[in-house]
Amino acid sequence: xxxxxxxxxxxxxxxxxxxxxxxxxxxxxxxxLGPNGHGKSTLLKTICGLINPESGSIRYNGVEISHLSTEQxxxxxxxxxxxxxxxxxxxxxxxNLRLGAYNKNARKPAKVKRNxxxxxxxxxxxxxxxxxxxxTLSGGEARMCAIGRGLMAAxxxxxxxxxxxxxxxxxxxxVFSKIAEINNTGTSVLLVEQNVVESAxxxxxxxxxxxxxxxxxxxxxxxxxxDHVMKVFLGA
Amino acid sequence: MDSVFYQFAGIVTYxxxxxxxxxxxxMGLSLIYGVSGVFNYAHGSLLxxxxxxxxxxxxxxxxxxxxxIVLIIVIPMMFYIGVGIETIIIRPLRRRPNWGFSAIIATLxxxxxxxxxxxxxxxxxxxxxxxxxxxxxIVFGFPLNNYKMVMLLVTLILxxxxxxxxxxxxxxxSMRAVAQDGTGARIVGIPLNKIFGYTFGLSSVLAGISGIxxxxxxxxxxxxxxxxxxxxxxxxxxxxxxxxxxxxxxxVMLAVLESIxxxxxxxKWVMPCWFLSLMIILIFxxxxxxxxx
Numbered sequence: 001x002x003x004x005x006x007x008x009x010x011x012x013x014x015x016x017x018x019x020x021x022x023x024x025x026x027x028x029x030x031x032x033l034g035p036n037g038h039g040k041s042t043l044l045k046t047i048c049g050l051i052n053p054e055s056g057s058i059r060y061n062g063v064e065i066s067h068l069s070t071e072q073x074x075x076x077x078x079x080x081x082x083x084x085x086x087x088x089x090x091x092x093x094x095x096n097l098r099l100g101a102y103n104k105n106a107r108k109p110a111k112v113k114r115n116x117x118x119x120x121x122x123x124x125x126x127x128x129x130x131x132x133x134x135x136t137l138s139g140g141e142a143r144m145c146a147i148g149r150g151l152m153a154a155x156x157x158x159x160x161x162x163x164x165x166x167x168x169x170x171x172x173x174x175v176f177s178k179i180a181e182i183n184n185t186g187t188s189v190l191l192v193e194q195n196v197v198e199s200a201x202x203x204x205x206x207x208x209x210x211x212x213x214x215x216x217x218x219x220x221x222x223x224x225x226x227d228h229v230m231k232v233f234l235g236a
Numbered sequence: 237m238d239s240v241f242y243q244f245a246g247i248v249t250y251x252x253x254x255x256x257x258x259x260x261x262x263m264g265l266s267l268i269y270g271v272s273g274v275f276n277y278a279h280g281s282l283l284x285x286x287x288x289x290x291x292x293x294x295x296x297x298x299x300x301x302x303x304x305i306v307l308i309i310v311i312p313m314m315f316y317i318g319v320g321i322e323t324i325i326i327r328p329l330r331r332r333p334n335w336g337f338s339a340i341i342a343t344l345x346x347x348x349x350x351x352x353x354x355x356x357x358x359x360x361x362x363x364x365x366x367x368x369x370x371x372x373x374i375v376f377g378f379p380l381n382n383y384k385m386v387m388l389l390v391t392l393i394l395x396x397x398x399x400x401x402x403x404x405x406x407x408x409x410s411m412r413a414v415a416q417d418g419t420g421a422r423i424v425g426i427p428l429n430k431i432f433g434y435t436f437g438l439s440s441v442l443a444g445i446s447g448i449x450x451x452x453x454x455x456x457x458x459x460x461x462x463x464x465x466x467x468x469x470x471x472x473x474x475x476x477x478x479x480x481x482x483x484x485x486x487x488v489m490l491a492v493l494e495s496i497x498x499x500x501x502x503x504k505w506v507m508p509c510w511f512l513s514l515m516i517i518l519i520f521x522x523x524x525x526x527x528x529x
Contacts, residue, residue, distance in 0.1 A: 074424065086417050089417070095403075099413050099426070100424050
């Protein structure tokens with residue numbers, strides 16, 4: 001479904017991603033793990049078109065998307081859920097969700113209504129908070145709102161950045177199980193995480209990025225049985 | 237005692253009536269800054285353009301035309317002028333570092349060019365727009381022009397319309413989204429350039445309408461927009477730059493202040509008093525009445 005080949009990304013002179021290649025099959029849940037500040041978020045931002053790669057190719061359902069805008073990529077059903085959430089703080093939860101359905105394939109009133117019902121079923125609390133300003137939500141609440149907003153876009157593929165960051169352990173577990181649920185509805189997921197142990201349950205396959213390079217690629221079992229990987233890169 | 241009270245009430249009412257065109261021009265100026273971060277020095281000149289287009293229409297078709305038709309013609313024209321300014325002048329700057337300052341220089345240059353073009357085409361002589369409605373009613377012993385009341389009514393209807401537009405329509409919501417979190421807006425697939433263009437268009441429409449309103453109260457001159465630009469600037473700074481609600485309240489407040497000051501001390505004290513009130517408000521609320529950023 002998503003094939004990345006040899007992409008290189010620069011911030012000015014600094015090369016953040018070095019010849020990264022990875023693949024996500026339809027309905028798969030793939031994790032990108034590794035220490036902070038080593039290009040994981042940059043990878044997701046590049047996939048969704050917020051950053052353009054210097055070289056290499058990103059194909060989504062066979063279409064080259066590496067030079068498309070985020071607007072065009074979102075329209076194709078590939079949706080990014082940001083680490084720092086990027087909610088609209090002075091707008092209500094409802095308005096945030098409504099804007100999640102901005103793209104042409106999600107904005108029809110009937111579709112907005114159906115997706116809204118789905119999101120409220122998924123996160124019942126969001127319905128309670130629908131009139132609250134997004135800026136007043138706590139970390140966990142804002143995370144749910146951000147995921148809900150992503151789901152409003154009717155995604156076939158979500159790229160989600162550090163969903164557990166800054167959340168209390170009990171809420172973390174909740175968020176991870178919601179992501180597993182999203183994946184079970186047939187949506188492919190590319191997950192960036194630091195929290196290996198807690199997210200392990202839902203990972204099928206993973207990549208580890210260190211210093212902008214992929215240093216490991218394998219199934220969950222291969223990863224957990226590889227002492228070197230666990231010690232050096234995941235600190236577990 | 238009674239007569240003092242009536243006089244004061246009359247002065248306040250007079251100020252409230254005058255607030256209509258201030259509200260529109262200040263909301264327009266605040267809107268652009270809030271959404272796209274551009275402080276538009278050409279806002280006053282856009283006001284002048286709106287007024288001169290109206291004057292031209294009246295001069296050419298005086299028998300067949302009224303303010304309704306003028307607005308129907310001017311609104312889309314102003315919209316496309318605004319979109320054009322954003323697309324041709326602001327957008328190329330946005331890719332550069334320090335573009336905010338370049339945008340100030342560019343809009344300032346644009347203002348001077350517009351003023352010069354108006355001077356060339358229409359000449360230096362003052363022009364006047366016909367008053368749409370004549371007559372007045374007496375309130376608290378003060379004559380209140382019927383046409384000013386109509387202007388205020390139109391302004392209030394437009395303000396309510398704008399409120400609905402920003403709450404209920406996808407484009408309105410998108411403008412607020414871009415103002416609050418540009419990256420968030422890109423993530424949900426909002427095309428920033430298009431929204432910036434629409435915002436300039438909407439702001440220019442508001443400038444054009446207030447230009448027509450002001451043009452029917454004052455004389456038109458090629459550089460007449462500057463006084464109103466400065467007024468709009470002070471209103472926006474008092475209300476909180478980027479806030480439409482703030483622009484609305486500040487416009488009403490300062491219009492009433494203007495009325496009081498000009499009755500008590502004379503016209504020449506209006507701007508110093510506006511500026512003084514701006515400084516006092518900024519001491520207590522550094523970001524203006526409704527400013528958050």
